[in-house]
Amino acid sequence: MEEFYYQKMDRQKQAVYHGMLQGVRQLADQIQLPRVDGKELYDIFFQMRLDHPEIFWVVGFSWKYYPDSPNLIFVPEYLFEKGKIKEHQIALTSRVEKLARQAQGLSEWEKEKYVHDFICENVRYDKLKKPYSHEIIGPLGQGVGVCEGIAKAVKVLCDALGLWCMIAICGNNPEKGIKYRHTWNIVRIGGQYYHLDATFDNSLTRGAREDAEYRYDYFNLDDKAMFRDHEPLIAPAPACTDNGHFYYKEKKLSFTKMEEVKKRAQQAVKKGKVLTFHWRGSYLTRDVLREILNVLEDAGKEKSKLPHIYANAAQAVFRVWYSDIDTLTPEVVLEDANEGEKTEKGLKNPE
Template sequence: MRKKMHQTGKFFSFILLGLGCLCLISGGILIGRQMSATPKAESSAPEEVPYEQEKITDAEVTGEFYYEQLSDKEQTVYREILQGIQKNKKEIYLHCNNANTANEVFQNVLNDRPEIFWCDGNATSTEYSQSEGQSRYVVIEPNYLYEGEEKEQRNQEIESARATCLSGISDLSDEYEKIKYIYTYLIDNVDYDLDAPDNQNIYSALVGKRSVCAGYAKSCQYLLQQLGIYCIYVTGQTTDPNGGIADHAWNIVQCNGQYYYVDATWGDPIFLGEDNGYQIPNLIAYDYLCCSEKELEKTHMISTDYVYPSCQSENLNYYQLNGMYYDTYEPGILREVIDRSIESQEAYTVFKMSDDAVYQDVVDEMHETLMEEGAGYLGELYGLWQVSYSYSEEASLNKFIIYWFYE
């Protein structure tokens, strides 16, 4: 029996705060799926293989990313597996002569179909030989988490959660606003939890409100598909500042004709707690909303098993769209931004730089003059004799944030 298993891991992101040093855990863990491929010759194999009549048509699955990567024969196997899983078939007879191929196609089905929450991703595939001169075939046995009434009950809970989520979207919203809404919704409503049950499927995130990267990414895919937005579930690895590597899952979306990466798991802020008695707000990291390869490849490495759409466009960079992006070092402009932020009593001021050089210039200027000058202006403007502030440096993202306290 041959097993394929992903390793588990964590990504640690370190943020240096002005009043101390906090260690934050972000990213996700893709718990391994176990699949076995057992080539086996059976003398008792039936003369007539009990294939189920195929009812799923090519039109029903055409356009699904992983389905489109397959040969015609593999697409037949894909449809047979999908039909069997939908019916919770214990044994699915496949027009396939290789157990490893069956396992790979099985994974393709799950990657395309986030709504399949009742199958845990494990399956055993066995090759059989018929009489001499006849073709081999494969029987795949998926491992089901839920069946019957329990499956139906959980499906209803998912449908209810879906309706609640999508009720907040206006029909007039454009594609970017819809993607941003789903990204923010998942971050606001789901907690990252390694111990969450069912954390490899959408039930954990949408109903249980606790999950890991697989739950975030599949829920993002599921909800965007409900909105008619093309979304791919992808896997790969991430690296931490110390060179550690962990398996991870995220998404590729198509928006206004361009492809972008979306990683709601890494967009989810980790609770910072208090710093010297002051509550530091949790900020959603929009660095992973509709971002480009240039941005994501600093920390993510996508699987090379497939050729994925290229994500080159930076047109939807959140910080560019919201006036927080700087591609040149101009201290005067930075000071104006700080002053306007303080005048509006904003809790924080965000600076996102285009590259490492601009980032370092900005960080140096912040420490030398700008933060102290900003604090002085805050005290003068609001009549405070003592002013407190904090800051975070996120070098991997070229991002600097100042937190202002007005009391």
């Protein structure tokens, strides 16, 4: 199990972290800890829970101290009463062990994909944001979650599979209309660090067709690609500098020439298949986007088919399938890969 944030703390904070961890594991009502100020206590609590998402039952705290004491009294706030916590512990431990058994013999990359696909298949975004959706009990117990709960579930499963994983968190940005912090994961595959945002891929998978294949737009991104549509991190994290193992590159679905797009689109029309691909031939300007849309439409015209195009412009990923002509214009959706499955209708020639 990776305790990334613990390793970044000084000895005093580590002592607070360790005492806090031991106490909440024992479901203590009060825990005596070395005295730190309120902000430090909050940060330690917050990061301890990112390192240990299996501790789903403690969601807040209060504290008290005497002026001359070197210690403070930490009072955890539990999400359930203690008997119920123990029931959930048994159920979730069994659930995680069962899921992990199915993937123990896989490679690191395959384990990562297994966890990612589990989220896309089994978890829906909780628009009501229930308290348990921020914890692993939401995704793993109820099949719903928000980004925090999903990232925690990913880490718990990766930990069970022996795959290095941590939880990354960025700030909000009211100027851009981003009201909340967002949470995802960083994994280590083959000694290299990569971003993995299962929440965004989940929203894209469910935003298109119910029978669509999973999306991997945020599977093994480097920093440059990730922060095209993610805010800066507010806590330390390893640098992700390798861009060679992005999912669509691995699967030879990352194209650099319009001829490649045309050829694969024609194959999709002929076979009646869904085509998902990444464009990396040049920066995705409006002119380049318009050219790709024209190529996809022209491929359908050859067989009297109209395209349904879903475009994640931030990551230059496109999903297209074709149907018999029953409308006047192709369907083009400019996707907003975000929490809550947001999509926005677009035009064929975006301005």
